[in-house]
Amino acid sequence: MSLTKESQNTLNWSSTVELIDNLRVDEVGLKERVASLATRSIKKDSKLQALNYIVSMCDLTTLEGEDTEGKIGQMTAKAIRPDPSNLEVPSVAAVCVYPALVSKAKEMTLNSDVKVASVSSYFPSGQAPLESKILDTQFAIDQGADEIDIVINRKAFFEGDYRKMYDEIIALKEVCKSVHLKTILEVGELRTYENIKKASLISLAAGSDFIKTSTGKISNGSSREACYLMAKAVWDYKTVTGFKAGIKVAGGIRDSKDAIRYLVIVNEELGGEWLHPDYFRFGASSLVDDVLKQIKKLKTNAYQSSYYFPRG
């Protein structure tokens, strides 16, 4: 299989078909492997290292109709300095907001390393014509977004029109150019493991820099099984093209223990190279606070209440 000329990390359609043809996943074996990785015992220094990774990999997120510039102000301040009482805690990777709030977020993060990510393409349903998705995305980029989180066309996917799903991502990637593109699969709607792996590979072949589990807008957002499968897809895609894509897990990851289990999956299935915000992210709102509490606990042996940590 060969890469197309236009882009570094895109596969043409016939190569993509070859990649997703006869794709097989065994549910029992997959669950067993994921369960066994969950038994890793992460203690002491390795736990502290993991907790710091998690903070640095977070996309602190608010995606609500009630979001205002005031709310974005609170959240970005927290993103830059998650724990003012402990300056060793790194900034988070990015804040993730709706397109209308990108300019405020950009203004707030100006003098920091925190990136601004915007959802687009008629997040979370994606039920709009491609023209509208392009406008939505172009607007967010014009506002200054560093990263764009789009949703795949699940309508097309379930109707078997994989080509349409692929073409839409290709079109949005063209809009993005060098802006980092994360493609949300919404694994809780795809349901089967074959679907998740198939959607992962199509999204990667269409030029996504990251694949992402969920919008966070449905109850069964992320799962460790989905993360494992996406890691397998990322590995397979790297084997074919040499391109090293990232993974973002989002949707229901609320505590450190769960987040560490995700890190273990990435560490053992892809390797230490992926333990970097360029290649692995958590989309989260409440996770950061639990991680901060755990870091404080490791350092001081005191488990502090939430009011010791700033509101985001």
Add this chain to the structure above:
Amino acid sequence: MNTWEYAESIESSSIVNIEKKYGIFIDGKFQTAKSKKFIKTISPSTEEVLSSISVGNKSDINSAVDSAKSGLKIWSKLSGTERAKYLFKLARLIQERSREFAVLESLDGGKPIKESRDFDLPQVAANFFYFAGWADKLDISWNTKGLKPYGIVGQIIPWNFPLLMLSWKVAPALATGNVVILKPAESTPLTALLFAELCEEVGLPPGVFNLVTGDGTTGAALVQHPDISKIAFTGSTAVGKYIQKETADRDIGLTLELGGKAANIVFNDAAIDQAVEGVVNGIFFNQGHVCCAGSRLVLQEDIHDEFVSKLEKRMQSLRVGNPLDKNTDIGAINSKEQLNKITSLVDEGVAEGGSIFQTECDLPSNGFWFKPTLFTNAQPSYKIAREEIFGPVLTTLTFRTPEEAIEISNNTEYGLSAGIWTEKGSKILWAADRLQAGVIWANTFNKFDPSSPFGGYKESGFGREGGRHGLLSYLKVQS
């Protein structure tokens, strides 16, 4: 590049209490062996001496047989329901003290704590519960009342799953009304000794369970004793053949569970990533010290390169080290002797022309260790493709057609187990029908359940353990 090392997470060994010296368990209590001879049992991961155990001789076996005779008088008068009560009690106690047993098993045998904790011990308790349930239902097990226990059963068990093999043997024997003289492996006697303490604690009638530790000479004395009515042995094919010859002239029951060289067949329509996991589990589980280990990877030629590349990558993530570390995947080789055997077979594999891949990892300086090893470019005629290595060594053979896969898989004197990896249901049934092996797994490997009979074809032995069929290994049928 980031690296994230997992800090050591050691299971505390303070939970176990190991005596300096152990006697033998006869007449319901520990006694000094008449032999007055001891050998040391060491931890294979550190070579540290853990304890001294008695080496029972002929007169110790005589005492055990006398004890068993008086035990049988009591045991044979109890109803199935009464026998079951003791077995249920033992099952519950094993569960309660499972952490202690698990630590002891990993210390004495070298297997990773995550396996002794999550596999061995749950299985041990499950076996006692399962056979306790049969004790009062024997008349409906084969729809006949004409089932009679042998009487005094001699049981010899190996070092790879010491307590699990004890449970496979002791639970069905006692449930069916027999009494037992058990000889554990010389390198791994400690969990059996702790089990004897449990028998005392539950008040099992004296003489029903007898334990004589020792070496090969102790086993031979047990096999040769004329009052033993049945021998159940798990171990090497060579010793199995010796026992069969030794007992040929006597009225004695015999079941043998011996070696294996199982084929793990991966077809090109398998779920590849999960097949890789299954192949890894099939050979590297318990350092490959598994009689049913999938030690031959029989791989369809057109997926060879993709599969081997994924397999090597996966092998590289295996964590070799301290068995008591909760993050260890591969522990220590059980003994110096076994390590030498593995090393020499692997050297021969290289000399014969096999391409060797071993994971890059640091091995501890003390103890017995062997890196997870994969051979490719091996031929069915090579020694590494024919002989049981009983270590973390996988030999790859390739095939073109399903028929050829079956021929290669059956091209062995062994027939204990086999694995089939394909997403096509009809192909599973087709292959299972043609494979000459007692246990066949499809799209999984090394799965055990007390209700499933386990045993071999060909030189892998005869008789079944587990399930309803397992009862017949301890009952004489009369109609």
